[in-house]
Amino acid sequence: MDQRPRLSDVAARVGVSPASVSLVLRGAPGPSSETRERVLAAAAELGYRADRTASLLARRRRHLLGVLLDVRNPFHAELAEEIHIEADRAGYEVVLSTLTRDRDEPRALETLLDFRCEALILLGPDAADDDLGRLAAQVPCVVVGRMARGVDVDVVRPADDVGVDAALAHLIGLGHTRIAFVDGGRGAVAAARRRGYRRAMRRAGLPAEVQPGDHTEQGGVRVGRDLAARGDLPTAIVASNDRLAVGLMDAFVRTGIDVPGRVSVVGYDDSTLAHLAHIDLTSVNQDAPAQARQAVRAAVSRLDEGRTRPSEIVLVPHLVVRGSTAPPPD
Structure with missing residues (x-):
């Protein structure tokens, strides 16, 4: 037979309702500070411990x-x-x-x-x-x-600033000085990476060049086609995510621009796309x-x-x- 003290035992010891005891033990508002002290003291004296299984059933936990x-x-x-x-x-x-x-x-x-x-x-x-x-x-x-x-x-x-810093340090170490960034659009994640790029370029004493984009492969294709049509290509590009980077690379391949011979490309996310042998994308891994x-x-x-x-x-x-x-x- 289960002889463990119950919620009702604590309530009887203090002279309050079981509902009041429950509120105190859950830290919920309602009971006075004096009642809280008495309930906690009685629970400690009786050795009361909440029955977790019964609590979950009572609350109809869905998990x-x-x-x-x-x-x-x-x-x-x-x-x-x-x-x-x-x-x-x-x-x-x-x-x-x-x-x-x-x-x-x-x-x-x-x-x-x-x-x-x-x-x-x-x-x-x-x-x-x-x-x-x-x-x-x-x-x-x-x-x-x-x-x-x-x-x-x-x-x-x-730490997106650290990730973008790593991408730019790699490209600068290779000798690149004109490094563009393809923006991921209006979202909060894209904004953080854009800020990280601008800060890192300022620290390196290099001019920032942000190309407007979005977070999709199609956005990368549009930017890639536009850069190819203008013929004024940076030597390296950091994309706000891998999807943009893959779209860029697709546009460059279709217009005869060699990656990485003419333009280096870095993505962000290190997704399954980056691992594919025919893409082989340098990318920031977020774990x-x-x-x-x-x-x-x-x-x-x-x-x-x-x-x-x-x-x-x-x-x-x-x-x-x-x-x-x-x-x-x-």
Whole structure:
């Protein structure tokens, strides 16, 4: 027979209702400071410990983590796979909700909320910080890949300035002095990488040259065609992500511009695209497994351990050098 003290035993000792004891033990508002002290003292005297299994059943825990991702982004696919692995280890299931050509962030987030996910892991969201804060008021949120300031969300991100610095240091070390940057558009991740490029070029005493783009292969193709048509090519280009870099390389191949003989190209993400032998892209690696581990741990610590203060984990990326970069042409 189970002789462990129960919530009702603590309540009887103090002379309050079991509901009041529950509020105190969960740290919820309501009971006075005097009642809190008496309840905690009685719980300690009786050796009361919460029955976690009963608590989970009473709360009808779903153990679902919702993940927002862009289905067209190969790096997001890698992150999602790693999140599944880590979530499974923690005893959670994963629900994916994707961005597509005609499915935006608000709609994708609605789906996750409709599934009553206990926490959300958002991969590179474009939502403003205030919008993220409003979402976090409904459900714990972990933002992966970008900053979020002044709101109650957890953040796991790479040090993008370090990643861009590594790409530029590699190209400058090869002898390049005219290095352009293909922008990733209006998103928060793209903005961080653009700022990192401008800062690094200033430090190196080199002129910045930002080519407007977006985060897609098609955006890279457009920039590549435009540069080829003008005939005024930089000797090296850093792209805001691998998708842009692959689009650039495709445009250059089709117009007879040799990579890396005429133009060196560096991507960012070190996605599966970069590893393909016919692409062989030098790219900044963000350590997808580590980002996934930290994101799941942040969500689980909110849900299982009751952590309430937001956290930020910043991981240091590194450059993986492949065949798309070489010294500038003579």
